[in-house]
Amino acid sequence: MKVYPIALNTFREAIRDRILYLLLFFALLMIFTSRIASLLTVGEESKIIIDVGLSAISFFGVLMAILIGITLVSREIEKRTIYNILSKPIRRYQFLLGKYGGLLLTILIMDFIMTLGLLLTLYFKSGRFELHLLLAMGLFFCELFIITAFAIFFSTFTTPILSSIFTLAIYAVGHLSWNLLALKERIASFWGKALCFMLYYLLPNLENFNIKNEVVHQLTIGWKTVLLAIGYGISYSVVIILLATLIFQRRDFV
Amino acid sequence: MRTRSLILLILALFFCLSLFFQLTLERARGEALSRPPFLYLPTGRYIKVLSLGYQNLAADILYLWSIQRYSRYEGEHRFRYLEHVYDMITDLDPHYIDPYLIGALTMAREGSDYERAFKLLQKGMRNNPDEWILPLDAGFYALMDLKDYSKAIDYFMRASKIEGCPPEVDRLIAGAFLRKGDKVASLKFWLDIYNSTTDERIKEVSYNHIYDLKIAIDLEMLQKAINHYKEKKGKFPTSLSALVREGFLKGIPVDPDGKSYEYDRNGGKVSAASEYRLRH
Numbered sequence: 001m002k003v004y005p006i007a008l009n010t011f012r013e014a015i016r017d018r019i020l021y022l023l024l025f026f027a028l029l030m031i032f033t034s035r036i037a038s039l040l041t042v043g044e045e046s047k048i049i050i051d052v053g054l055s056a057i058s059f060f061g062v063l064m065a066i067l068i069g070i071t072l073v074s075r076e077i078e079k080r081t082i083y084n085i086l087s088k089p090i091r092r093y094q095f096l097l098g099k100y101g102g103l104l105l106t107i108l109i110m111d112f113i114m115t116l117g118l119l120l121t122l123y124f125k126s127g128r129f130e131l132h133l134l135l136a137m138g139l140f141f142c143e144l145f146i147i148t149a150f151a152i153f154f155s156t157f158t159t160p161i162l163s164s165i166f167t168l169a170i171y172a173v174g175h176l177s178w179n180l181l182a183l184k185e186r187i188a189s190f191w192g193k194a195l196c197f198m199l200y201y202l203l204p205n206l207e208n209f210n211i212k213n214e215v216v217h218q219l220t221i222g223w224k225t226v227l228l229a230i231g232y233g234i235s236y237s238v239v240i241i242l243l244a245t246l247i248f249q250r251r252d253f254v
Numbered sequence: 255m256r257t258r259s260l261i262l263l264i265l266a267l268f269f270c271l272s273l274f275f276q277l278t279l280e281r282a283r284g285e286a287l288s289r290p291p292f293l294y295l296p297t298g299r300y301i302k303v304l305s306l307g308y309q310n311l312a313a314d315i316l317y318l319w320s321i322q323r324y325s326r327y328e329g330e331h332r333f334r335y336l337e338h339v340y341d342m343i344t345d346l347d348p349h350y351i352d353p354y355l356i357g358a359l360t361m362a363r364e365g366s367d368y369e370r371a372f373k374l375l376q377k378g379m380r381n382n383p384d385e386w387i388l389p390l391d392a393g394f395y396a397l398m399d400l401k402d403y404s405k406a407i408d409y410f411m412r413a414s415k416i417e418g419c420p421p422e423v424d425r426l427i428a429g430a431f432l433r434k435g436d437k438v439a440s441l442k443f444w445l446d447i448y449n450s451t452t453d454e455r456i457k458e459v460s461y462n463h464i465y466d467l468k469i470a471i472d473l474e475m476l477q478k479a480i481n482h483y484k485e486k487k488g489k490f491p492t493s494l495s496a497l498v499r500e501g502f503l504k505g506i507p508v509d510p511d512g513k514s515y516e517y518d519r520n521g522g523k524v525s526a527a528s529e530y531r532l533r534h
Contacts, residue, residue, distance in 0.1 A: 040318045043352030048314050055311040175306040210307045217349040 002090050006098025007105065014068050014106040023067070024110055027060035031117045035125060046126055047216060050133065053118035054212045057111060058140055062171055065107055065144050069151025070163035072099045073248075093245040096152060100241055103148050111141060136215040139226065142233030143209035147171060149240035150204075156248040174206030208232055297338075298345025305346070313347035320353075324360050333365035340374055344381070351385055354378035362395050371395060379412070386419035393426065403434035421451070428463065437474070441467040462531040465510045469526045472507040476515060476524040479503045490522035 014020065034052035038045035073096075076082040085095060115137050122130045150170045154163035177200055184196035208229045214221045296304075305312040320339050340357030344350065354374055362371035375392040382388065393409030396402045410427045413419050428443035441464060448460040476494065479502045483491045494517050497503040508514055513527040 037318065040321065041314075041352070042321055042356050047350070047352075048318070051310040051314045055308050058307070172306055176303060179303060207307060212307070212310050213347065213349065216310055219349065 002094045003098045003101060006085075006090070006095060007101035010072060010099050010102025011105045014072075014103060015109075017068055019067055020064060020106070020110065023060045023064050024113060027056045027114050028117045030056040030060075031114065031121055035121055038125070046122060046130075049122055049125060050118075050130070050216050051212070053121065054133070054136055054140075054216070057114040057118065057137065058143075058212075060114065061107060061111055061140065061144055062147055064110055065103070065148045066151050066164050066167045066171075068106065069103055069148050070155045070160045070167065072103060072152060073155040074160050074163070092249050096156070096241060096245055096248055100148060100152055103152070104145070107144055107148065108141065111137060111144075132218060133215055135221065135226065136211050139209040139211055139229055139233075142230050143174075143206050145233045145237040146174070146204050146206065146240065149237040149244070153240050153244040153247075156244045156251070170204065171206070174204040175210070177203045177205050178207050204236055205232075296342075298342040301342060302346055309346045310350075313343050313350055313353070316343045316346070317350070317353050317356075321356065324364065333361075333367070336361055336365055336367070337370050337374070341377075344374070344377060348381035351378065351382065351387065354388060355391055358391060358395070362399060368395060368400060384416060386413040386416035386423075389413040389416070390419070390423060393423075393430075397426065397430055397433075401433075403430045406430045407434065421447075425456075425460075432463075432467070437467050437471050441471060466530045466532050468510050469528065469530065472509065472515065473524055473526060475507070476503075476517075480517075480522050480524060484522060490519055492519055493517065494524070 031053045034049045034056075037052060038048040041048050073082075076085065086092070115134070118133065119129055119131075122128075122133075147167065147170070151163060151167045154166045158166070180196045180200040180203075184193050184200070187193050187196060211221055211226075213219070301312055302309050316339070320343065324336075336357070340353055340361075343353040343357070347353075354377070358371040358375045361367045361374065372392055372395070375388050378385070378388040379392075389409045389412040393406045393413060396409060397406035407427055407430045410423050410430060414423045414427065424443055424447050428440045428447065431437075431440035431443060444460045444463040444467065448457060448464060451457055451460065476497075479497045480490060483497060483500070483502050491497050491500075491502075494503075494506050494515065498506060506514070509526055509528045511528045516525045516527055517523075518525070
């Protein structure tokens with residue numbers, strides 16, 4: 001139960017951050033103006049709105065997770081409030097879990113607002129709520145489990161600037177890691193193949209959560225795929241949070 | 255108050271300056287239009303990698319750009335990279351149907367490159383086997399522009415087998431068979447349309463086609479038998495019933511109104527007593 005008050009406080013702290021609203025404003029602006037961009041196309045206008053909208057939600061959602069996530073722990077250290085917190089009967093993993101939960105709650109609410117913006121834009125265009133988009137948003141939220149976990153992980157041992165660079169790099173690598181399998185096929189050496197194989201399974205594969213294409217074209221998505229992706233998101237995040245806890249426990253705040 | 259005015263003045267000055275830069279840039283860009291618009295355009299495969307999961311958005315941006323570019327009738331080598339541009343868009347989003355249609359339209363009607371247009375539409379068909387619009391579109395180009403009726407029939411047949419395809423495609427197939435010269439196949443399709451439709455107007459149109467085709471097929475068959483008779487016997491038959499009697503025909507058909515065909519024994523020509531409904 002000690003996790004809950006920390007999560008609630010983290011949430012309260014995060015929603016006071018102006019950068020969050022700035023990002024939300026730009027995301028909503030991009031979603032609403034996609035209606036204008038759609039007028040330039042020949043053919044399906046809704047497709048442009050959905051693509052721009054999903055991309056805006058995904059891009060700004062990741063930025064929110066990174067920019068807020070990296071400061072959560074470091075700010076406590078910088079303001080020395082961590083001494084007060086850790087002097088209480090709170091375990092360090094509880095502290096990190098609370099931070100993680102609070103941040104996820106903040107991002108969930110922001111994602112909800114952005115998704116609502118997209119659904120309303122589409123409603124004014126086509127007169128119906130495209131609820132099938134919620135599945136893409138759900139899986140995208142699972143991707144944010146991992147991104148947020150990495151943001152907190154890096155913030156436990158490095159500066160906010162470096163944390164943001166590292167997390168952004170993880171985001172890029174996570175969407176590129178599938179290339180490692182293709183690279184493995186082209187490499188002749190055994191060790192090269194082994195390295196590619198190992199890196200592929202070690203690094204997060206964020207493409208598992210990318211079903212934008214399927215959702216936009218209303219292609220069939222198997223429940224098995226969705227459930228496996230959710231399972232992957234949760235288990236990978238647990239690994240990263242555990243790693244963050246290990247590092248955080250070694251830090252000396254006394 | 256003075257400071258505020260000064261700030262406003264500087265602001266206006268810098269705004270004018272930015273406008274000047276903008277206009278100069280636009281002029282410079284105008285000159286650049288005569289040069290090739292892009293020197294390096296990577297393939298869709300590379301952009302897919304670089305798009306970090308935003309390949310749908312990348313496809314949309316490229317598609318919107320391509321529409322703006324190809325709707326302007328300027329630039330010397332406008333169509334040089336057409337195939338590459340639409341390949342890239344459809345590599346990024348293989349299920350996006352509009353680029354296949356618009357790309358093929360631009361290639362065929364603007365660039366007169368039908369081979370590439372068909373190639374793009376075939377790629378679309380491979381990636382989207384459930385979309386009837388792609389083979390239908392290819393069939394239209396083959397029928398209307400290339401007058402390649404066999405190709406048109408192939409594409410229309412392909413479209414007609416896909417769920418959701420409008421029944422009008424059967425009329426296109428029947429028409430293409432007729433233009434190809436295969437009246438029997440055309441008649442078969444018009445009969446199917448006649449039997450399956452509930453629309454009175456379509457029923458009437460298909461009946462008129464059936465009526466004309468039946469006469470044309472009968473006349474062809476009779477003329478062929480007469481000519482065959484002439485080859486064997488060295489003279490024209492005295493009547494059409496002579497063809498049946500002597501085994502050149504199984505029976506004498508009558509036209510859809512039940513009238514007998516007219517036969518000119520001197521010239522060996524057969525003709526219809528009724529008038530064609532659509533062709534005269």
